[in-house]
Structures are given as structure tokens and as C-alpha cells.
Amino acid sequence: MIAQDGRALVADYGVATLVDAVFDNNVAVSSFGGACIRWMAPETMETYGELTIKDDIWAYGMLVLELLTTRPPFHEIPGLRAVITRIAQGPPGRPSDKETCNRLTDPWWSVCNACWNRVPSQRPPMSEILLRLQQLSYVISSVRKGLNMISLFRLSSSHMPIGL
Numbered sequence: 251m252i253a254q255d256g257r258a259l260v261a262d263y264g265v266a267t268l269v270d271a272v273f274d275n276n277v278a279v280s281s282f283g284g285a286c287i288r289w290m291a292p293e294t295m296e297t298y299g300e301l302t303i304k305d306d307i308w309a310y311g312m313l314v315l316e317l318l319t320t321r322p323p324f325h326e327i328p329g330l331r332a333v334i335t336r337i338a339q340g341p342p343g344r345p346s347d348k349e350t351c352n353r354l355t356d357p358w359w360s361v362c363n364a365c366w367n368r369v370p371s372q373r374p375p376m377s378e379i380l381l382r383l384q385q386l387s388y389v390i391s392s393v394r395k396g397l398n399m400i401s402l403f404r405l406s407s408s409h410m411p412i413g414l
Contacts, residue, residue: 287330288323289313292337293370304370310379311365315342318350318358341366357386 287295291308294301312323319325323342324333344359361382367373374382 287333287337288325289316290337291370292340292368295334295337302370303375304373307365307373307376307379308370310376311341311362314358314362314365315345318354319345321349340368357382361386 286309289309289312291305294305294308316322324336327333327336341363345354347354361379364374364382365379
């Protein structure tokens with residue numbers, strides 16, 4: 251979904267309706283009210299699809315993982331029954347640098363793991379996640395500024411007379 255000001259919005263995870271389709275073993279939807287299994291928290295399956303804000307936090311962690319890998323969670327597991335079994339075992343393992351093109355840094359992985367806490371009440375609220383991401387953005391911005399200053403210094407020092 252797109253907001254009126256052009257910002258991308260995350261839509262409800264239950265908007266899809268396909269059911270374990272013959273077309274694709276990686277279809278993300280099941281009979282849990284149309285909810286997307288691959289993004290679903292383990293306890294949601296235990297309560298037969300009753301969704302809470304803490305389930306959304308789990309799903310947000312899966313969304314981050316999907317954005318960094320460009321693949322749906324548990325993409326390597328065909329068939330929804332196998333995916334459900336895997337989700338019950340816990341969150342996914344950390345993908346390789348190659349799978350994420352080196353985009354999955356330790357701070358990003360920390361955000362994902364916080365979202366995937368097995369105890370729903372211990373998952374951070376979105377306000378805390380937003381704060382973490384703002385801090386991460388500040389660090390990246392600061393590093394970029396520092397690299398720009400180093401580049402400028404190297405550029406200016408390469409034009410200095412040899413005797414200086």
C-alpha cells in the first residue's frame with residue numbers, strides 16, 4: 251500500500267487468499283484465515299490465527315529478513331506443512347553475507363532476533379524498534395560523513411606540492 255504522501259506502508263499480512271497452491275510450493279498463505287504462514291509467529295498457529303500486536307512484531311522481523319535477502323522467510327523449505335514444523339522450532343538462522351549481499355549487519359540481525367523472541371511479551375514495541383533503527387541510521391550517516399571527509403582529505407592532499 252502507498253500513503254497519500256508517497257510513503258510505502260506495510261499491509262495486513264492476511265490480505266492474501268491462496269491456499270497451499272499446486273502452482274507454487276512456496277505460496278505463503280494457508281487456511282489460517284488467509285494469514286501468511288511464513289511470516290507468522292509460532293504462537294499464532296497454536297491459537298489458530300488469533301492475531302496480536304506481538305505477532306505483528308514477529309512478522310516485522312520476517313519482513314526485514316525478506317527485504318535483506320529478497321526471498322520470503324523459509325524460502326528453502328517447500329510445502330506449508332514443512333514450513334509450519336520449521337517455524338515451531340524457532341526463527342530462521344542467520345543468512346550468509348552472500349545471501350544478503352553483505353546488507354545484514356549485526357545491528358540489523360539484533361533487531362530481527364528481538365522481534366523473534368519466543369516469549370511474545372518480551373518482543374519490543376514498535377517504538378523501541380523505531381528508536382533502534384533511528385540510532386542505526388545515525389551511525390550509518392556518521393560513518394558516511396567520516397568517509398566523505400577522508401576522501402576530501404585524500405583528494406586535497408594529492409594536490410599539494412611535493413615539498414610540503
